[in-house]
Amino acid sequence: MSSGLRRREGPAGWVFVTPMVVILGLFLVVPILMALWVSLLKWNTNDGDPFAGAGDFVGLGNYKHLLVTDGLARSDFATALRNNVYYVLFVVPLQTVLALLLASVINAKRLKGRGFFRTAFFFPSITSSVAIAIVFKFLFIGNGGVNTLLSWIGVHGPSWFNDGRGLFWIWADKLGLVDLTHPPHALTAYSFLGLSWWDWVAGPSVAWFAVILLVIWTSSGTFMLMFVAAMQDIPTDIDDAALVDGATGWKKFWFVTLPQLRPVLFLVLTLGLISTWQVFDQVFIITQGNPDKTTLSPAYLSYSASFTGQDWGGGAAISFILFAIILVMTLLQRRVMRERDKPSRRQRREIAEIRGTA
Secondary structure: OHHHHHHHHHHHHHHHHHHHHHHHHHHHHHHHHHHHHHOOEEOOHHHOOHHHOOOEEOOOHHHHHHHOOOOHHHHHHHHHHHHHHHHHHHHHHHHHHHHHHHHHHHHOOOOOOHHHHHHHHHHHHHOOHHHHHHHHHHHOOOOOHHHHHHHHOOOOOOOHHHOOOEHHHHHHHHOOOOEOOEOOHHHHOOEEOOEEHHHHOOOOEHHHHHHHHHHHHHHHHHHHHHHHHHHHOOOHHHHHHHHHOOOOHHHHHHHHHHHHOHHHHHHHHHHHHHHHOOOOHHHHHHHOOOOOOOOOOHHHHHHHHHHHOOOHHHHHHHHHHHHHHHHHHHHHHHHHHHHHHOOOHHHHHHHHHHHHHO
16 A cells, blocks of 8 residues: 555656756756857857857867966956955855854843844845945945044055955065065966966955955845754753753853754855855946956956957856856865764774673
8 A cells, every 4th residue: 555655656746846847947957058058169149049050169168268378368267266265265254253153142042132133133134235235335435434434543444445455465565574566586486377376375455355344244144044043943951961061151152052053054154155156246336346357256257258258158168167166165165074073083983882882
């Protein structure tokens, strides 16, 4: 009876999932395959339909043009990669720590008005990114609110979105480690993807750092809710046992709460990593890659190459390289988290000894 029921459930299950499979195929898989084909062509919109023979097939030529061939395309792509690497290094850790801190505040039993603070912290995440970007653009102009506040403490703020100097360059110059007018020959003599090592170690520009602050402020609220839900799902027995053992404050958070949040922490880091490699709207609204391409992101470069430069094959190639980077980094992160979850050799030996004496 049960085996016959299982046989009937198979076709019935396919009937229910077929509409979604068809929709995903038409609006996700098919466009991806179409874009992959375009990335193998030298094509623009004036050539006609690329799926009817228009455009010149160049194979991996567009990818070679971005990764191997010297020229402006490779230089711009390397610049965008450098900018995005610093974007990831700043945004992912800071937004995760801030979200975890806000979640801890919201989850505190002594906090009054918890619903108000939860809404206030989450509000930037649901507000239009266009509206927030415009507000930030006015806040960070030369005589905007940020520089006005800095002037109250005697700090002369920069012209944020017009300053293309790297933060690491600025700090090294102020500390007397390097002379910006005569950079170290060891860093200027060598390059990677057409960009000198001196440019690679410049750090995020002042303008890019302002965009980073904007993204951290707007994205932390979403991840905060994930941490809040996970914290509220921790069994009270664990907290009670920790209190009996004398774990309070920081020790309780580090040794009890944080290990329970590991699955959610992995989810937050993964989502943050993916989103940081897709940054586009803030760049499009505020900087368009300026000044001096120090706020150029791979996603915006793909857009500008396609819609402005009419190099649709090159733009599609950038998007697939970006997809490969996201996939590799996500898999690496998953592997690292999995290795940390595995018991150490000493723990495995202790477990074996316990089982042997049982």
